[in-house]
Amino acid sequence: MELLYSMVLGGLAAAGVYLLLRGRTFPVVVGLTLLSYAVNLFLFATGRLATGLPAVIGHSETYADPLPQALVLTAIVIGFALTALAVILALAALSASGHDGVDDEKEQP
Amino acid sequence: MNHLPILPILIPLFAGAIMAMIPGDRLPLKRLISSLAAFLQIPVAVGLLIGAGGGVLVYRLGDWPAPFGIILAVDRLSALMLFVASILAAAAWLYALRGDDRQGRGFHALFQFQIMGIFGAFLTGDLFNLFVFFEILLIASYALLLHGRTTDRIRAGLHYVLLNIFGSSLFLIAVGALYAMTGTLNMADMALRIASAPPADAPLLGAAGTLLIIVFGLKAAVFPLYFWLPRAYAAAAAPVAALFAIMTKVGLYSILRVHTLIFGADAGDLSGLVHEALWIVALITLVAGCIGALGAASLERLVAYLVIVSVGTIAAGLALQTPEAIAATLYYLIHSTWIAGALFLLAGEFARMRGEAIGGRFVPGPPLPRPMLLGGLFFAAAVSVAGMPPLSGFIGKLLLLSIVPTGWQTVFFYAALLGGGLLVITALGRAGSTLFWRTDARLPGAAGCDAVRLSAAVLLLTAGVLLVILAQPLMDYLEAAAASLIDPKEYIRAVLPAVSGAKGGAP
Numbered sequence: 001m002e003l004l005y006s007m008v009l010g011g012l013a014a015a016g017v018y019l020l021l022r023g024r025t026f027p028v029v030v031g032l033t034l035l036s037y038a039v040n041l042f043l044f045a046t047g048r049l050a051t052g053l054p055a056v057i058g059h060s061e062t063y064a065d066p067l068p069q070a071l072v073l074t075a076i077v078i079g080f081a082l083t084a085l086a087v088i089l090a091l092a093a094l095s096a097s098g099h100d101g102v103d104d105e106k107e108q109p
Numbered sequence: 110m111n112h113l114p115i116l117p118i119l120i121p122l123f124a125g126a127i128m129a130m131i132p133g134d135r136l137p138l139k140r141l142i143s144s145l146a147a148f149l150q151i152p153v154a155v156g157l158l159i160g161a162g163g164g165v166l167v168y169r170l171g172d173w174p175a176p177f178g179i180i181l182a183v184d185r186l187s188a189l190m191l192f193v194a195s196i197l198a199a200a201a202w203l204y205a206l207r208g209d210d211r212q213g214r215g216f217h218a219l220f221q222f223q224i225m226g227i228f229g230a231f232l233t234g235d236l237f238n239l240f241v242f243f244e245i246l247l248i249a250s251y252a253l254l255l256h257g258r259t260t261d262r263i264r265a266g267l268h269y270v271l272l273n274i275f276g277s278s279l280f281l282i283a284v285g286a287l288y289a290m291t292g293t294l295n296m297a298d299m300a301l302r303i304a305s306a307p308p309a310d311a312p313l314l315g316a317a318g319t320l321l322i323i324v325f326g327l328k329a330a331v332f333p334l335y336f337w338l339p340r341a342y343a344a345a346a347a348p349v350a351a352l353f354a355i356m357t358k359v360g361l362y363s364i365l366r367v368h369t370l371i372f373g374a375d376a377g378d379l380s381g382l383v384h385e386a387l388w389i390v391a392l393i394t395l396v397a398g399c400i401g402a403l404g405a406a407s408l409e410r411l412v413a414y415l416v417i418v419s420v421g422t423i424a425a426g427l428a429l430q431t432p433e434a435i436a437a438t439l440y441y442l443i444h445s446t447w448i449a450g451a452l453f454l455l456a457g458e459f460a461r462m463r464g465e466a467i468g469g470r471f472v473p474g475p476p477l478p479r480p481m482l483l484g485g486l487f488f489a490a491a492v493s494v495a496g497m498p499p500l501s502g503f504i505g506k507l508l509l510l511s512i513v514p515t516g517w518q519t520v521f522f523y524a525a526l527l528g529g530g531l532l533v534i535t536a537l538g539r540a541g542s543t544l545f546w547r548t549d550a551r552l553p554g555a556a557g558c559d560a561v562r563l564s565a566a567v568l569l570l571t572a573g574v575l576l577v578i579l580a581q582p583l584m585d586y587l588e589a590a591a592a593s594l595i596d597p598k599e600y601i602r603a604v605l606p607a608v609s610g611a612k613g614g615a616p
Contacts, residue, residue, distance in 0.1 A: 020275060025267070032274050039281045046289035068288070071237060075281055078244050082274050085251060093267045096260040102271070104264060 329360025347457020395421030464555030
């Protein structure tokens with residue numbers, strides 16, 4: 001399970017970084033989304049991977065670490081809000097300057 | 110339990126939340142609430158400054174014992190940063206009252222949320238909470254940067270937002286990796302566990318720690334992560350840019366905190382994790398900022414590059430890792446924050462008087478009204494930021510120059526700081542002569558001189574003068590702060606009383 005999990009994480013992060021480096025805003029936003037998926041899964045795995053265990057002490061021999069789950073929840077909320085903001089901003093930039101490039105056509109000094 | 114440490118977070122939280130609910134046309138009411146919040150912060154910050162002088166104040170939220178609960182820890186450094194930020198925020202708020210808060214909706218609420226994020230980042234003793242407060246201050250700053258919504262602000266804001274979202278992802282990876290290795294998020298507890306970590310864990314811990322420093326470097330705008338700053342800061346409205354002057358310092362504060370506490374002297378192989386790299390990067394930042402200042406085409410850009418110069422100087426001082434160096438650097442940090450704020454406010458006021466079309470660009474514009482007064486203020490600010498006597502910049506630079514250990518470090522640091530100072534003086538001289546002397550009397554001025562706006566800048570300049578007058582007691586305080594940073598036992602004992610004295614013997 002660990003191997004599969006880390007390969008998925010690596011794939012998501014690589015795709016996210018590749019898209020982040022593109023020149024137009026839409027792939028960049030998608031790249032940010034993929035990267036935040038990778039980060040959320042990574043955070044989730046920091047409590048070690050386990051299946052079928054309760055996140056409460058005393059109900060079974062071992063327990064799943066509840067803290068990463070709380071962290072992931074926070075990170076998901078923040079990441080979602082930020083992605084929404086980035087989309088709005090990309091649209092505003094498109095309507096303000098007439099093109100969807102991340103950089104300007106001609107950079108001002 | 111003393112409830113003072115939570116107040117700097119609660120005051121802006123409630124003020125901001127109340128103002129977010131008030132309809133947009135009730136501006137006088139918002140200004141009233143905002144003024145109450147802004148001026149309550151200063152006595153609270155002074156109270157914490159005095160309280161932290163007697164030892165680390167720890168506030169346990171929900172009274173859960175650390176490391177299980179979330180804590181706020183106020184040591185001298187936190188209290189000092191809080192005080193610096195509260196003065197800066199009061200000045201920026203005063204400037205905004207004269208109309209900048211009308212340009213868009215929600216200015217006052219966002220301003221309070223930004224302050225809440227900044228204060229929270231200074232106060233928290235928990236790594237994940239540091240992330241959360243970083244996000245609060247960043248989200249508020251995204252909206253404040255767009256305040257007024259000109260095309261330039263939207264383009265600059267896009268870069269700023271995308272870069273910082275990427276930075277937040279890296280922050281989460283670093284925090285997650287540190288949690289996976291140590292099983293704690295409390296910074297004091299983490300310091301103990303890293304001190305007793307098996308050597309096999311060191312590479313992974315080192316990687317996570319380095320990643321964390323890179324993220325803070327992005328916020329602090331050190332080379333090669335500063336390219337977003339000049340454009341964003343130059344595009345922002347003047348009071349927003351002035352408030353942003355503390356944001357790079359939040360990054361530097363975090364580097365200092367993590368560097369001295371978690372990866373401090375007791376961290377074995379990991380102690381002083383990046384300080385050689387930080388030293389080189391800092392000097393490059395310093396030089397690059399000076400060259401950028403020389404090439405800036407407008408006053409706002411010039412001031413933005415001066416912020417980068419100050420970041421480079423401060424990072425170089427922090428990289429030296431001696432108590433004397435940290436104390437001197439903190440003095441320079443206070444000075445540079447206030448003076449950068451004052452310069453942003455002055456630049457905004459000049460741009461307003463020269464009119465929208467010309468703004469702060471270095472082209473012949475209409476003659477400024479009251480040239481003696483405005484020129485005098487600009488001259489005083491320029492003298493201070495360039496580090497010439499008798500103002501605070503001179504003392505800051507002198508302290509920094511005097512503590513560099515002799516050897517190659519002296520050669521490079523002297524060359525960068527003094528050579529850079531010359532470039533900054535040249536750039537400021539060019540700016541001043543263009544603004545005040547190369548004027549075209551046929552062009553009409555856009556607006557008269559506004560006393561309230563100017564007094565906001567004067568407030569920060571006066572604070573800079575007080576830094577000179579009170580230099581000795583301030584340095585005593587800073588030296589105590591630096592000593593407790595280099596030897597964080599007092600901090601750890603205050604946060605974790607259960608393991609007091611058992612340094613390295615955590616369960």
